[in-house]
Amino acid sequence: MKVSTQNDPRKTLFSGLRVVSFCTLLSRVLGMVRDVGMAMLFGNSVVMDAFSIAFRIPNLARRLFGEGALTAAFLPAFLREKETQGIDSAWRLASAVLAVLAIVLAAGVIVTELFLWGLLQWGSSDTETVFLIKLIAIMLPYLVLICLAAQVSAILHGLNHFTLPALLPIILNIFWIAAIWLLAPQFASQSMQAIVISATIVGAGLLQFLAPLPQLYSLGFRFDKKWRFAQQQMKEMTTAMLPVIVGLSVTQLNTLADSLIAWSFSRPEWITEQTAASFFSRYPLEAGTASALYFGQRLYQFPLGMIGVALGTVLFPLLSRHAQQKNFDAFRDDLGLGLRLNFVIGIPASLGLMILAEPITRLLFQRGNFNQQDVLQTATIIRAYASAVWAYCTLLLLHRGFYALEDRMTPLKIGLGGVALNLFLNFTFIWHGGGAGLAWATAFTAMVQTIVCTWFLVLEIGGLNWNEISKTFLKSLLATILMGAACYATLFFVTDSEIEFAPQLAQVFLPITVAIGVYLTAAKLLGLQELGLLLQRKND
Template sequence: MSTESPDDASSAATNTRGFAGLRTVTLLTLVSRILGLVRDMAMAALFGNGAILDAFTVALRVPNLARRLFGEGALTAAFLPVFVRELERAGRESAWKLASAVLNLLAVTLCVLIVIGELLLWGIGRLLPSGGDGQLLIGLTAVMLPYLLLICLAAQISAVLHSLRHFTAPALSPVLLNLVWIVAVVAIAPRFTTANEQIYVVAACVVVGGLLQVTALTPTLFRHGFEYTAGWTRAHAQLREIIQAMLPVIVGLSITQINTLSDSLIAWSFSLPETAASADANGIQFLESGTASALFFGQRMYQFPLGMIGVALGTVLFPLLARHAERGRLDLLRDDLQRGLRFMISIGLPASAGLVLLSEPITSLLFQRGAFDSQDVEQTAAMISAYSSGVWAYCGLLIVHRGYYAAGDRMTPLRIGLWTMLLNLALNFALLWPLGGAGLAVATALSAMIQVAAATWLIQQRIGRFEWRGIAGVIARAAVATTAMSIVCWWTIGRFPDGDGLLPRVLQVAVPLLASILVYFFMAWLLGLKECWMLFRSSAGRPDDSDTQADSV
């Protein structure tokens, strides 16, 4: 038996536990994303693309952005390294006090913000004319504002479980929300008469889903030995460190979310009013009505592979990178970060190409029913294509940023993020009218590509130079395999004529998709692209000597 310590194990070892939770998170994320697609299909069938769904999607951005900033985003990025340090140096009792303090402070802060937000919304609502689109947006935002407390608490509990290398319960949590949402759209909302009543019912059920997420995660946390402590004064120093770390992380980690939020707000602001007769009403050139909804569906589709690749890998990788940094092993941090990037490239490139090529058949299959017509299909497919071109970049950002935060560098992602946010805003207005609503999505994708390139290059100043020859080899092999896959996908799509029935639409997606997967993995095997097989191994990383057994599937 080897006497080699975990930290001295070779980074080339691939049959150990370092990435053991990747398959767990990926598979459960797949289930959640499939349910999310079912949910979006039901929403599209009930409401179509229009002012009502536009208002709902914009209102939902507020709690979703808060979740990504204070929940699974900035707070998690700032909290997890400090929590791992407490586990490593002071033991579980001290770590539980820190976790309790963060949960307490988060709950109090968000409750105050919700009360202030509700009062502001009430005041704004009184100034707006009743029955207008603005009144609907304010009302839906007010209903869903409490959801941000629930989803942020759920995300913070998940961060504690991730630190303990437990991934199953957090990955199952979004499934509950999607199930409640589907029931609301399919079984509850149709019982109401008007579309306004129906959308308010869905908004209320979103809050119920958030409550179920917190309720489901809490027992799992206590089963891991969690000991709750009231207040937060006992962890004052660590809290101050986390709060100070959050300020730059909020911007650095959430640029893509801020960019997509600005996309939605700009689209909603410049969309054609329902009462206008043409896109040039009153001398103003408007976007098509439903642009914000089309952007929402486009974002949902690119988030499907983003969740399975970027979020899943970032979730599993971050605790591992934080432990390497805490033990002073930046060489191991660099090696595991490189392996994560190579895996992302091998899966992200074909995912981007596949979504671009299949955007229209997928949109037709998933959404073209009820109030969602062929014009909505064309509009939404354009958004999916534009956003999906940057899937590999969005995934790469999630991974590289966690490398920065594990190594204690929060300012570099902040500086890069600020520049790319300004770039995205400029590109939004430069591309808005030449490309229509799709220009907003193109701007976000281009900004993400530039951001991930800069972040990947500059992180070497902190952790050492990457082995670029190996990375270039993965890019080249993945590009060749993706090109072959794309040719087969394009050719296969052309073999199936357009049809209005369910079977033709299923075939237009399923056959090209299956052919593309088979061709890509065959080419990957032929070219020796071993990184894309990581999910099929029983484990895929270095052994980890954490005191909590990692999940496995």
């Protein structure tokens, strides 16, 4: 089937995809700058381990609400209310969601803060554990603020406004970078530096919530004090959202599980390597493993945000409209297009990141307290995660296909199976693979889930155009193999250096430049028209 962009929904899709992808790229670049600063300050250390775990808790909520569960449950209900009952009824529903979200999350944070205070008073006296609890307590309010910001963004998505929501993560990164280079150096201890950065993150969250409100009000939104009259819709949404939370959060829960296991099974810094040998069964992981996982996840999530999250964000409203209108031919066409776009970008992203894992890690992070051993530890983890970039991206899109059809139980069941599989593989792989074993477990789980989700979604919608999809997959794979060979060969002609910046820069950007050139040339020769759709600017 020849792809066309002549109908308005497709124009909106590609225009929105380019906007969100560009904003996401800008945010991810700033995110890399902040991570460079974090690596320079802390390296793969116990302080960084504690910070990475403390930040994951509100960040998990951000991913669930900002890129998943609430949006997946809210958007179909909002669009249905808007089309059947009018915009005023849709505003009332939006007001109800904001009110209930604020009340429930605030109450949850207060209860959790009290629990953490109790742990500090009567719980563990271990210095590292106490520090972790303090960081969690400081960053918990960010959970409320970022989830409210995500809900405002979801309303704007429902009205086909994507730019401002896509810019919100930039606020966090700017605040974070300022804290690293301006505030943290004012304190001598790493623990105080981590506390200052944590407090700054909360301040950024407040601005992230306030920033999109003027645009929302300019579109006609006013908080409806009669939001309680939307109780029935809220009840339906809550029922819909609970399975969505588990289904969409599987990758996030798996990475959180990786970090918690890394924290629990890592050898404390005060135990020497010789002493740890007699207790190897207890400490299969080195200190700093949670930090290495954090930096590894940050790097593989760069292409994930550019491809999977961006495409899912703009495609989900379109799929929801097709489902509401019972236009399943259009649903199959656009879902198939989304899968093909994922393959065209996701497959080369996976192989490229695997090949360049060590040079990229060295270029970005090897300075300050981040040493050569940290580079090797982090690079092995990046390779494992990178092997499944294509699967992570595809999984995000498949989940949105289910939720557009308002099928929440299928991804829920598959997600629960994925969590169980990941935990089993984690405890199997860490004894031989160390920290990389945790990453390989997550990657393999994502691949299995992608295959299973595809099978069940195809059964539900009555098939896909497998002829077009398989052609795109095979062409992308062939172009990627050629790209990978050229990229790998280029590495042999570039001088390696552990300390000089210019050779480090060349060892990353020369192979990338060659790889992009080879891939684009191969794609053109093979007739990969999907790549052209992403790059073209006409008829937007």
